[in-house]
Amino acid sequence: MADEIWTVKKILDWTVGYLGRKGDERPRLSAEWLLSAATGLSRVEIYINFDRPLTKDELTLMREGIRRRAAGEPLQYVTGEMPFRHIVLKCEPGVLIPRPETEVLVDAVLEGLEGKEFPRVLDLCTGTGCIALSVAGEHPDTVVIATDISPKAVALATRNTDALNLGGWVDVLECDLADAVVPEFEGTFDVLVSNPPYIPTAVLAEQIPSEVRDFEPSLALDGGADGLDVFRRILDLAPRMLVPGGLLACELFEDALEAAADLARAAGWDSVEIREDLTHRPRILLARHEEA
Numbered sequence: 548m549a550d551e552i553w554t555v556k557k558i559l560d561w562t563v564g565y566l567g568r569k570g571d572e573r574p575r576l577s578a579e580w581l582l583s584a585a586t587g588l589s590r591v592e593i594y595i596n597f598d599r600p601l602t603k604d605e606l607t608l609m610r611e612g613i614r615r616r617a618a619g620e621p622l623q624y625v626t627g628e629m630p631f632r633h634i635v636l637k638c639e640p641g642v643l644i645p646r647p648e649t650e651v652l653v654d655a656v657l658e659g660l661e662g663k664e665f666p667r668v669l670d671l672c673t674g675t676g677c678i679a680l681s682v683a684g685e686h687p688d689t690v691v692i693a694t695d696i697s698p699k700a701v702a703l704a705t706r707n708t709d710a711l712n713l714g715g716w717v718d719v720l721e722c723d724l725a726d727a728v729v730p731e732f733e734g735t736f737d738v739l740v741s742n743p744p745y746i747p748t749a750v751l752a753e754q755i756p757s758e759v760r761d762f763e764p765s766l767a768l769d770g771g772a773d774g775l776d777v778f779r780r781i782l783d784l785a786p787r788m789l790v791p792g793g794l795l796a797c798e799l800f801e802d803a804l805e806a807a808a809d810l811a812r813a814a815g816w817d818s819v820e821i822r823e824d825l826t827h828r829p830r831i832l833l834a835r836h837e838e839a
């Protein structure tokens with residue numbers, strides 16, 4: 548494509564064909580997003596600017612994006628963003644891309660906050676910060692402490708916080724689960740929410756698509772033999788972090804929800820509920836201790 552003139556339409560058509568031949572299941576979607584990222588045009592503007600030639604810089608960006616996508620890299624890493632509920636999160640390799648099922652987890656958190664003024668939420672394994680930032684944006688006056696063990700995730704979640712102007716409400720800490728939560732905050736959270744790594748190790752090795760397994764961080768995915776290694780630790784620390792009657796809300800592996808619910812009941816949680824995601828798979832565990 549060296550010295551030819553490449554218009555929006557010409558590069559769009561070429562990219563759709565090329566990515567399709569490279570095995571992209573949704574080549575038009577990929578081509579549109581790559582072209583938007585390279586040109587700054589919205590996806591609608593692409594279709595009314597068909598004759599606009601790309602500048603040299605845009606063409607360079609587009610070429611690099613096509614190369615990465617054709618190698619199987621997730622689109623959100625290539626374009627650097629992912630829409631989630633009402634916000635758009637910056638994404639980058641090394642940090643899990645937000646998933647639609649996690650939007651349902653946020654609904655459960657917001658329900659748990661209904662009617663509460665100045666509530667506090669603890670979000671463990673925050674990744675991009677998608678849960679923390681959605682909750683802070685959608686339930687005004689919520690203080691959110693978000694933690695992650697990965698320095699890359701903490702740096703990205705902090706950038707997302709700043710980009711959304713939520714720095715006054717969301718504090719991102721680098722630590723193992725709740726290790727850096729100060730003692731004064733223990734026992735003050737209305738909700739403890741987490742989307743921990745939860746894919747059983749064998750499932751991750753054998754069944755997860757290579758687009759996920761080869762490009763997304765296993766630290767954010769691998770939940771140990773039954774997928775519940777990190778969940779067990781969260782279940783253990785949650786009573787110390789929550790207010791009496793506070794809500795624990797975790798996203799988990801679809802085949803592990805029953806086992807997780809049994810663990811919660813055995814640990815003395817009173818109300819234990821399993822919720823489905825948008826594809827009707829069991830996905831979320833909600834648990835509370837009754838107020839004394």
Ligand code: GLN
Nearest residue numbers: 742743744745746767768
């Ligand atoms: N839902 C993610 C996936 O299917 C897994 C997220 C996680 O382990 N927390 O890839």
